[in-house]
Amino acid sequence: MQDVRLVIMAPMNPPPRLAPVLRADSPYRIRLGRPDDLAAVARLMARCFPGPLSIGTWWPALWTHSIQDDLLRRSRQPDLPHVWLIATCPQPGCPPQVVAATELSQRPAGWQRIPQAYAYLANLAVDPAHRRRGLAQALLAACEMETRQRRLTQIYLHVMASNRPAAALYERVGYRLHRPDPNLWDWMTGRATRLLLVKSLSASPMP
Ligand SMILES: CC(C)(COP(=O)(O)OP(=O)(O)OC[C@H]1O[C@@H](n2cnc3c(N)ncnc32)[C@H](O)[C@@H]1OP(=O)(O)O)[C@@H](O)C(=O)NCCC(=O)NCCS
Numbered sequence: 272m273q274d275v276r277l278v279i280m281a282p283m284n285p286p287p288r289l290a291p292v293l294r295a296d297s298p299y300r301i302r303l304g305r306p307d308d309l310a311a312v313a314r315l316m317a318r319c320f321p322g323p324l325s326i327g328t329w330w331p332a333l334w335t336h337s338i339q340d341d342l343l344r345r346s347r348q349p350d351l352p353h354v355w356l357i358a359t360c361p362q363p364g365c366p367p368q369v370v371a372a373t374e375l376s377q378r379p380a381g382w383q384r385i386p387q388a389y390a391y392l393a394n395l396a397v398d399p400a401h402r403r404r405g406l407a408q409a410l411l412a413a414c415e416m417e418t419r420q421r422r423l424t425q426i427y428l429h430v431m432a433s434n435r436p437a438a439a440l441y442e443r444v445g446y447r448l449h450r451p452d453p454n455l456w457d458w459m460t461g462r463a464t465r466l467l468l469v470k471s472l473s474a475s476p477m478p
Contacts (some may be wrong), residue, residue, distance in 0.1 A: 287431065292409045292412040292416070297372050299360055301410065303356060303414050305313070309343075312337065312372045313336075313339035313342060315370070315372055315396055316372070316394060316396055316449055317335040318396075319399075320328075321387065322332070352376065353375060356413050356414060357371065358397075370400075370406065371397040373392060373394060373395040374392070375392050375393075375414050375417055375418070375426075377390060385459035387425070389423055390418040390423045391428065392411075392426055393429070395407060395411070418472060419472060424472050425468050429466065430466045433463035434463075446469065446470045447470070449464065450467050451471040453465060
């Protein structure tokens with residue numbers, strides 16, 4: 272049986288090469304996620320997206336487990352090749368800690384009524400202790416490099432209209448509203464609307 276963990280983190284063909292997006296003296300490193308990062312990525316996601324419940328001491332473990340399952344499930348969709356980009360921070364005497372991550376997938380023409388093939392970015396998360404240090408911006412720049420290597424020219428993503436930090440980040444790096452994109456769950460729960468944003472990549476890289 273195929274090891275699905277190898278699929279979720281596997282670089283696509285041809286293997287992408289990430290040019291440096293952080294200053295050489297930064298303690299952080301950005302790289303493609305590997306199969307053995309999966310549990311750390313799930314823990315990071317659970318911290319950054321706390322989920323619908325926060326009851327009992329058992330909830331964080333259950334939520335992390337369900338996120339990890341979800342990552343594995345999506346890895347089994349061979350028609351949606353995707354990679355994880357992660358940022359790590361060194362820790363004395365231990366392996367580097369995963370402190371930020373995002374998922375980038377390739378979507379075919381026609382998906383979400385978008386006429387051409389495009390890159391789709393999801394689950395951008397930075398550990399609270401490492402925010403406002405430019406990590407999200409660096410991951411977004413790395414995603415642009417990946418997208419260019421796949422000869423795609425547009426990156427789409429969803430953001431909740433109420434998520435001001437994320438909206439400010441995306442606006443700052445050049446994402447623009449494509450259309451409001453509410454789903455049934457938003458409507459049923461009265462949550463803020465999801466927005467579909469897009470960035471068209473020009474020949475010049477992100478400032
Ligand atoms: C949104 C998030 C990814 C930002 O990560 P980050 O590493 O702190 O962002 P950066 O340091 O790269 O910020 C770059 C710019 O984005 C904007 N920004 C980021 N966080 C902001 C905040 N809390 N308030 C206002 N602007 C913010 C600023 O313009 C910032 O530049 P500055 O620090 O020079 O002012 C992080 O807060 C997070 O993980 N949030 C929880 C998960 C989430 O909502 N993800 C997005 C899903 S769509």
